[in-house]
Amino acid sequence: MEAIYIMWLRQLKRFWRSKPRILSSLAQPLLFLIALGFGFGPIYTKAGGGNYMQFLAPGIIAMTVLFTAMFSGIEVIWDREFGFLKETLVAPVSRAKIMIGRSLGGATVAFLQGLLVLIICMLVGFEPLKTIALPMALLFMFLIALFFTAFGTAIASMLQDMQAFPLIMNFILMPLFFLSGALFPLDGMPKAITIVTKLNPLSYGVDGIRASLTGVSHFGIGVDLLVMSVITVIIFALGSYLFSKIQI
Amino acid sequence: MDNKKEDIIIDVENLSKKFGDFIAVNNISFKVKHGEMFAFLGPNGAGKTTTIKMLTTLLNPTGGSIRLNGFDPSESKDKARHSFGIVFQDPSLDDELTAYENMEFHSVLYNVPKEVRKKRIQYLLKLVELWDRKDNLVKTFSGGMKRRLEMARGLIHHPRILFLDEPTLGLDPQTRNHIWKYIKQLNRKEGMTVFFTTHYMDEAERVSDNIAIIDHGKIIKQGNSKYLKKITRTKSLEDAFLKLTGHSIREEDASSIDMLRSHRRWRHH
Numbered sequence: 421m422e423a424i425y426i427m428w429l430r431q432l433k434r435f436w437r438s439k440p441r442i443l444s445s446l447a448q449p450l451l452f453l454i455a456l457g458f459g460f461g462p463i464y465t466k467a468g469g470g471n472y473m474q475f476l477a478p479g480i481i482a483m484t485v486l487f488t489a490m491f492s493g494i495e496v497i498w499d500r501e502f503g504f505l506k507e508t509l510v511a512p513v514s515r516a517k518i519m520i521g522r523s524l525g526g527a528t529v530a531f532l533q534g535l536l537v538l539i540i541c542m543l544v545g546f547e548p549l550k551t552i553a554l555p556m557a558l559l560f561m562f563l564i565a566l567f568f569t570a571f572g573t574a575i576a577s578m579l580q581d582m583q584a585f586p587l588i589m590n591f592i593l594m595p596l597f598f599l600s601g602a603l604f605p606l607d608g609m610p611k612a613i614t615i616v617t618k619l620n621p622l623s624y625g626v627d628g629i630r631a632s633l634t635g636v637s638h639f640g641i642g643v644d645l646l647v648m649s650v651i652t653v654i655i656f657a658l659g660s661y662l663f664s665k666i667q668i
Numbered sequence: 669m670d671n672k673k674e675d676i677i678i679d680v681e682n683l684s685k686k687f688g689d690f691i692a693v694n695n696i697s698f699k700v701k702h703g704e705m706f707a708f709l710g711p712n713g714a715g716k717t718t719t720i721k722m723l724t725t726l727l728n729p730t731g732g733s734i735r736l737n738g739f740d741p742s743e744s745k746d747k748a749r750h751s752f753g754i755v756f757q758d759p760s761l762d763d764e765l766t767a768y769e770n771m772e773f774h775s776v777l778y779n780v781p782k783e784v785r786k787k788r789i790q791y792l793l794k795l796v797e798l799w800d801r802k803d804n805l806v807k808t809f810s811g812g813m814k815r816r817l818e819m820a821r822g823l824i825h826h827p828r829i830l831f832l833d834e835p836t837l838g839l840d841p842q843t844r845n846h847i848w849k850y851i852k853q854l855n856r857k858e859g860m861t862v863f864f865t866t867h868y869m870d871e872a873e874r875v876s877d878n879i880a881i882i883d884h885g886k887i888i889k890q891g892n893s894k895y896l897k898k899i900t901r902t903k904s905l906e907d908a909f910l911k912l913t914g915h916s917i918r919e920e921d922a923s924s925i926d927m928l929r930s931h932r933r934w935r936h937h
Contacts, residue, residue, distance in 0.1 A: 426776040434764045437805075503760040510724050511777035512750040668726045 423513040424521035431492065431525025435532075442533070449484045449537045453477070453544060456603065469605070477538075477546035478557075478630035479602030485534040485564045486622055490593055492526030493572015496663075497579055506668055515664035523573055523659065527565035534561045548633040556641070560628035563648040567621055570652070570659040577662040595620075602626045606638050624648050676735075677702040677829060677861050678723065683732035685718050692718040694885035695732065700878070703859045705852070707866065707876035709909060711918045715885040716865045717757055720833050723863070724754050737828055753778070755822035757833035757865075759814055763807035767798055767817050770806060771824060778825035785824075792820040795846060812838055819847055826854060832864035836871065844868075848875055869906035879905075883913045 435442070457473045464472035499505040508518050535558075548554065575588060599613065600622035609617065617623045628644035631637035637644070678700035685693040693715040700706045710716050721727040723734060725741045725748055734741050737751035761770050771789045780788065793799040796816035806814065815838055822830065830851070836844040852875060854860045866872050872879060873893045880890045889896060889912055893905045900908040 422776050426773055430762065430765065430773060433769070434762075437764055502763065503756065503758055504762045505760075506726065506756055507760040507762075507774070508777065509726060510749055510752075510754055511774075512746065512779065513777055514746055667728060668721065 423511075423517050424524065427508070427518060427521025428525040428528065431522060431529055435529040442536075445484070445488060445533060446536060446540070448487070449480045450540060452483065453480050453541065457544070473541075473545050474547065474634055475605070475630070475636070476603065477541040478633055479600075479626050480541065481534050481537050481561065482564055482600070482602055482622060482626040482629055483597055484537040485530045485561050485625075486568050486597060487593070488533045489527060489530035489565045489568035490572040490588075492529055493523065493569045493574070494576045494585070494588065495526070496522075496573055496576035497582055497585075500580075500668070501582065505666075509666060509668065515666075516660040519570075519573060519660045519663040520656065523566065523569045523656070526569035526572075527562065530565035530569060531558075531562050534565065549635050553632045553635075557629050557632035560625055560632060560644070560648065563628070563652055564622065564625035567625070567648065567652045567655055570655045571621075574655065574659040574662050577659070577666050596622050599623075600626050601638060621648070621651050675701050677704075677737055678706075678863065679733075679735040680719075680723075681733045683719070683722065683734060684730045685715075685722060685727065686730045691885050693722070693729075696882065696885070696887045697732075698880050698887060698890060700861060700863060702861055703855070704877045705855055705862045705864070705875050707864055707872040707879045708882065709865065709869070709872055709879060710882035711913055713918055714882045714913075716882060717833055719882070720754070720831055720863075720865070724752060724831055725749055751827065752829040752831055753822055753825055753827035754831040755818055755833065755835050757837070759818065761806050761814060761818060761821075764805065766803050766805055767793065767809070768802040770817065771821055774821045775824050778827075780825050788824055792823055793817075795850060796820045796843065812840075815839055816843060823850065823854070826858050826860060829861045829863060830854075832862065834865055834867065836866065836868065844871070851875075869904070869909055873905035881909065881912055888912055 453476065457476050461472040464470075464475070469475065496505065499508075508522075509515065511518070538557075538561075542548070548557070575592070595616075599616050600620050601617060602622070606614070606617050606623070624639060624644045624647040627638050628641060628648060631641040631644060639647075676699045678698075680699070681697045683693060683696050684691065696715075696719070708716055708719070718727065722729050723736060723741060725745045728742045736748050739748040739751065741748040762773070765773065768789065771793065772785070775785045775789065790799065793802055796819060798813060798817055798820065801809070801813070806817065809817065819835055822832070822835075832851075836847060839847070848871065851862060855862055864876075876893065878890070878892055879896060881888050881896070889899070891899075893908075896905060896908045896912075897903065900911040902908045902911055
């Protein structure tokens with residue numbers, strides 16, 4: 421247990437010590453929020469969708485969690501590059517524990533970033549329904565954080581170096597974000613896109629946060645919770661397996 | 669020669685590792701006795717680090733067998749990992765943590781009892797003269813300081829087998845002496861087996877009980893330094909080494925990880 425704790429603690433210390441990184445990772449969500457929120461807001465309202473900021477904010481929170489979580493998972497490659505990975509790989513602790521510890525740490529960091537963005541959203545005009553819904557939204561944020569940290573770790577475990585990084589960005593991370601219902605409602609989409617959004621884990625995370633904070637839901641909050649919980653367990657099993665197979 | 673089974677703590681038979689067409693380790697066999705200081709010597713790119721990686725569960729062999737403290741490192745990885753500690757050739761510290769935090773992190777992963785943790789960390793950081801820098805981030809350290817910290821970290825827990833891949837590279841003679849004295853002491857007092865590589869032949873001659881010389885992935889001679897000097901009719905281990913491996917300068921060969929990478933890339937094409 422102590423091993424999981426120290427891996428977790430390490431991720432948090434690294435996060436806390438890189439304040440420029442914290443700030444810069446808040447810049448992107450803020451930009452999206454302002455540019456899209458105020459830019460598309462009037463059109464969205466004219467089309468009868470209501471207040472766009474109310475719709476967008478949960479998506480931007482999910483985006484922040486997604487990016488931070490994926491990056492902290494992929495950080496495994498950095499650790500490999502800088503040698504620290506070896507230190508953890510030969511330790512007399514099962515690699516599953518190492519993987520779980522570092523993923524919990526990464527997920528906690530991603531969750532905290534999401535929390536900061538939630539606060540920012542409220543500062544620019546987002547109004548959550550009622551305070552009772554907040555714990556549920558936080559749960560969804562943490563599930564997104566857990567899933568994508570483990571997902572990032574799983575991918576990084578199969579890579580030898582940083583060369584694949586742009587590929588991950590453009591072919592995994594960006595599609596996950598744009599095809600999740602974070603920016604636009606999923607109703608009335610072409611069939612192909614509907615299928616993709618249904619297969620996208622983030623769709624259920626975004627929907628869960630939105631359902632908790634604004635009461636508007638596409639899949640239903642029960643489905644969101646069930647899907648997110650099940651796939652998080654699965655990805656942790658898969659991630660631990662791949663992590664335990666790493667050779668250096 | 670005493671060759672009782674229980675005396676052998678590392679037993680390597682016909683071990684091989686190939687990266688594509690490149691044979692890094694070619695069918696080597698050797699035994700290391702319990703409590704021995706075993707020097708594994710060879711020029712750059714001879715296969716030393718690849719062998720150590722196979723012994724320490726980081727790489728799976730292509731062929732042959734390893735028994736490490738009775739376990740097979742490619743099968744019972746966790747059990748094998750409980751048996752050894754290692755100081756790597758290249759850095760494996762976390763730059764974003766302080767020296768003390770790196771030591772503490774290691775003690776937790778290696779299950780060093782809480783009562784002795786603080787004392788041992790203090791003792792070792794003083795030994796490598798880093799105690800007054802203990803709360804500095806490692807990224808502010810010079811190369812030599814990182815090396816010393818790495819050494820100190822490798823000695824926090826007292827494993828049955830300690831692997832040292834060029835432990836004293838780049839250190840001044842004073843520090844080297846301190847460190848070897850401490851290792852020797854652990855070896856005597858706790859019966860810890862030490863398996864090390866080095867390019868300093870005088871060090872190997874002074875501290876080792878047994879030596880294996882590897883070149884081009886093959887073991888070319890084994891024995892203690894007295895024996896190696898005798899068969900080559902030389903006066904120092906350095907001369908014996910040169911006589912056995914030749915005088916030509918080796919290109920710094922690509923490390924095994926580079927081999928692994930280029931091989932994987934090649935396979936994908």
